[in-house]
Amino acid sequence: MSNILIQNGRVIDPSQQMDRVTNLLIADGRIAAYDAEPNGQDTTIDASGKIVSPGLIDMHVHLREPGSEEDETVETGTAAALAGGFTSIACAPNTDPPIDSQGTVEFIQGQAARADNCNVFVIACVSKNREGKELAEIGQLVEAGAVAFTDDGDPISSPELMRRAFEYCLMFDKPVLNHAEIRELTERGVMHEGLTSLILGLPAMPVAAEDVMVSRDIALAEATGGRYHLMHVSTGNSVDAVRRAKRRGVRVTTEVCPHHFTLTDESLRSFDSNFKMNPPLRGAGHVKGCIDGLIDGTIDAIVTDHAPHAKEKKMQELDRAPFGIVGLETSLGLVVTKLIEPGHLDWSDALARMTCNPARILHLEKGTLQIGADADVTIIDPTVRWTVDPGRFRSKSTNTPFAGWELTGRAEVVIVGGRIKFDRR
Amino acid sequence: MLITDTIDVGPVPQAWTRRHLLGLEELSAEEITLILDKAMIFKQAISEGKRKIPLLPGKTCVNLFFENSTRTKTSFSLAARRLGADTVDFSSSTSSLSKGETFIDTAKNIEAMGIDVVIMRHRTPGTPKLLAQNIDVPVINAGDGPHEHPTQGLLDIMTIRERRGTVEGLTVALVGDIAHSRTARSNIWGLKKLGAHVIVCGPSTLVSPRWAEIDVEYSYSLDDVLPRVDVLNLLRIQFERQFSRPFPSVREYAHLYAMNRERLAKTKDDILIMAPGPINRGVEVTPDVADGAHSAILEQVTNGVAVRMAVLWLLVGPRNM
Numbered sequence: 008m009s010n011i012l013i014q015n016g017r018v019i020d021p022s023q024q025m026d027r028v029t030n031l032l033i034a035d036g037r038i039a040a041y042d043a044e045p046n047g048q049d050t051t052i053d054a055s056g057k058i059v060s061p062g063l064i065d066m067h068v069h070l071r072e073p074g075s076e077e078d079e080t081v082e083t084g085t086a087a088a089l090a091g092g093f094t095s096i097a098c099a100p101n102t103d104p105p106i107d108s109q110g111t112v113e114f115i116q117g118q119a120a121r122a123d124n125c126n127v128f129v130i131a132c133v134s135k136n137r138e139g140k141e142l143a144e145i146g147q148l149v150e151a152g153a154v155a156f157t158d159d160g161d162p163i164s165s166p167e168l169m170r171r172a173f174e175y176c177l178m179f180d181k182p183v184l185n186h187a188e189i190r191e192l193t194e195r196g197v198m199h200e201g202l203t204s205l206i207l208g209l210p211a212m213p214v215a216a217e218d219v220m221v222s223r224d225i226a227l228a229e230a231t232g233g234r235y236h237l238m239h240v241s242t243g244n245s246v247d248a249v250r251r252a253k254r255r256g257v258r259v260t261t262e263v264c265p266h267h268f269t270l271t272d273e274s275l276r277s278f279d280s281n282f283k284m285n286p287p288l289r290g291a292g293h294v295k296g297c298i299d300g301l302i303d304g305t306i307d308a309i310v311t312d313h314a315p316h317a318k319e320k321k322m323q324e325l326d327r328a329p330f331g332i333v334g335l336e337t338s339l340g341l342v343v344t345k346l347i348e349p350g351h352l353d354w355s356d357a358l359a360r361m362t363c364n365p366a367r368i369l370h371l372e373k374g375t376l377q378i379g380a381d382a383d384v385t386i387i388d389p390t391v392r393w394t395v396d397p398g399r400f401r402s403k404s405t406n407t408p409f410a411g412w413e414l415t416g417r418a419e420v421v422i423v424g425g426r427i428k429f430d431r432r
Numbered sequence: 433m434l435i436t437d438t439i440d441v442g443p444v445p446q447a448w449t450r451r452h453l454l455g456l457e458e459l460s461a462e463e464i465t466l467i468l469d470k471a472m473i474f475k476q477a478i479s480e481g482k483r484k485i486p487l488l489p490g491k492t493c494v495n496l497f498f499e500n501s502t503r504t505k506t507s508f509s510l511a512a513r514r515l516g517a518d519t520v521d522f523s524s525s526t527s528s529l530s531k532g533e534t535f536i537d538t539a540k541n542i543e544a545m546g547i548d549v550v551i552m553r554h555r556t557p558g559t560p561k562l563l564a565q566n567i568d569v570p571v572i573n574a575g576d577g578p579h580e581h582p583t584q585g586l587l588d589i590m591t592i593r594e595r596r597g598t599v600e601g602l603t604v605a606l607v608g609d610i611a612h613s614r615t616a617r618s619n620i621w622g623l624k625k626l627g628a629h630v631i632v633c634g635p636s637t638l639v640s641p642r643w644a645e646i647d648v649e650y651s652y653s654l655d656d657v658l659p660r661v662d663v664l665n666l667l668r669i670q671f672e673r674q675f676s677r678p679f680p681s682v683r684e685y686a687h688l689y690a691m692n693r694e695r696l697a698k699t700k701d702d703i704l705i706m707a708p709g710p711i712n713r714g715v716e717v718t719p720d721v722a723d724g725a726h727s728a729i730l731e732q733v734t735n736g737v738a739v740r741m742a743v744l745w746l747l748v749g750p751r752n753m
Binding site: 207208209210 | 457534535536554555556557558559561562576577578579580612614617640642643645646675676
């Protein structure tokens with residue numbers, strides 16, 4: 008493995024509060040030195056005008072394999088991740104069969120090794136067969152390498168199961184991730200309940216469906232001491248509930264998706280199913296609530312909830328089309344265009360949500376450029392203007408609401424474990 | 433013997449530029465008035481005994497109904513045939529669509545057979561719009577879930593205009609299951625554009641306060657609004673669209689909202705009572721009121737054919753190029 012010298016880049020590493028122009032040397036797959044000089048032997052990358060970041064981490068991705076390989080595979084999903092600048096992703100267990108056994112965890116790990124794109128960490132089911140009834144064999148799943156537990160795709164509806172999950176995962180110091188939704192309040196819903204749903208006559212999902220379960224989960228985390236991670240927060244009220252819980256010392260973290268700080272429910276006026284996701288696109292006040300939560304640090308991570316669906320499934324009547332959009336290849340551009348350019352976050356605060364923060368939540372030894380760390384590095388062109396063209400996605404699916412959008416900022420070179428895995432130059 | 437009559441309506445006016453009729457929200461007051469004016473001409477001709485007005489010879493209209501309908505489909509078919517067009521029915525409940533075939537595939541198949549206009553009903557809001565984006569012939573929305581039913585809105589407004597001379601300045605109450613009613617939404621847009629004051633009235637589980645955000649008055653008390661309304665449009669309770677029961681019993685609903693003789697006594701003398709039907713007699717309206725002098729329910733049905741003739745002619749009829 009040859010050494011790589013990244014020259015003259017602006018290294019921004021929130022894990023070390025570092026923001027300076029330097030030469031970064033990668034040797035033997037690890038971060039070896041700063042301020043290094045070229046010695047003639049190394050592969051050199053001119054990063055002048057570029058940002059050198061710890062490899063981006065997306066802790067909420069649906070890879071669809073096994074079971075729905077027509078939507079995505081581990082290979083295509085990890086290729087999309089690289090193109091989006093991600094060196095590590097964590098994949099959700101709502102596959103078929105679901106990831107609730109050592110065998111399925113090892114299958115994903117094997118597929119990821121064969122694809123040899125980015126690092127893949129496995130999030131396993133909280134409940135056996137993801138049925139929401141009894142705990143999966145969490146101890147053995149941890150031994151197989153599962154980094155966290157969720158029944159995502161579905162909420163953990165039973166408060167008793169949620170309590171048990173918090174208690175049991177304490178033994179392994181693993182977080183329980185939940186999709187917060189009281190299903191009885193969202194039955195048949197396809198969009199956010201508001202003026203737009205009223206005018207369009209579409210069955211709707213009230214904000215309270217999320218807020219009620221978030222409050223429940225915070226109470227259960229507080230009572231058990233468990234580690235609670237709220238997935239894809241979408242309402243201002245839930246952001247505020249997390250904010251207050253953190254102040255009390257409850258062990259709660261949360262994440263937000265780019266579409267929830269970018270789009271509102273009014274997009275559904277197009278009746279385009281690429282605007283149908285769960286949680287749904289909310290009103291402008293909730294978008295602001297999510298941005299405020301990012302600004303004040305309540306929201307720890309930015310994730311994509313990358314949810315590929317083959318065209319024949321997604322391009323249906325709104326009530327039949329499945330929830331979800333792809334996100335890996337647009338996330339960084341949306342963060343730059345919608346959070347950094349308008350001045351909501353600076354580069355360091357934004358990158359923290361995509362590097363060291365998710366690493367901390369999942370206890371990954373990733374997301375840092377400290378000497379000796381795995382050489383996972385993303386070199387970002389922070390000023391390039393580009394147009395989202397789903398036809399060029401590496402993902403197998405193209406279900407994005409951002410087709411045709413002009414975005415700023417894109418990953419240019421992606422290095423995983425000291426090897427250049429993606430190079431747009 | 434076939435009786436054929438012609439009337440002189442000229443070519444489709446230049447002012448009409450729409451390719452589809454998907455809803456009344458997107459139409460201007462001028463466009464709505466144009467449709468209603470043409471509908472009056474057709475109604476007049478029909479009332480003079482002209483049963484065949486061959487303005488659309490050789491044209492083929494497809495009724496693409498993914499949801500059950502008898503009255504609307506019959507009304508459209510009659511309108512098409514009176515204009516000399518052929519009609520073809522394609523009816524399919526959702527469950528019988530074979531798995532994997534989308535409604536767009538179905539529509540493209542029918543389009544490939546050579547047709548001139550698709551009249552579509554579907555349980556899901558927005559589906560006619562998606563269809564219009566995917567095929568090359570005009571689409572008429574004959575009801576998309578609780579979203580819009582533009583020809584129903586037009587025929588209701590035509591009935592009001594005919595009876596009262598104008599719509600502007602009138603107070604019109606839509607009563608009942610506003611939440612699930614496409615008729616309510618099309619009426620709201622059309623009536624507001626023509627200058628009426630619209631009240632939506634019904635149980636609080638079916639009437640959102642958010643209507644006020646688009647300048648529609650809402651009320652939970654029919655008795656309170658009765659003295660100041662000029663027109664009552666009594667909407668059917670759409671039990672089939674309700675996921676959870678929004679009121680305790682039909683009996684309680686009728687107690688609070690059924691239009692009966694006692695309530696009729698509280699209204700203005702010239703109150704106009706309409707119902708888009710099919711009505712649940714005894715629930716939304718009692719038979720004596722439905723069949724009484726203030727009722728325009730059957731006139732609505734007559735106007736429905738005329739409105740649909742006007743819409744078909746505007747979308748498919750001959751244009752001066």
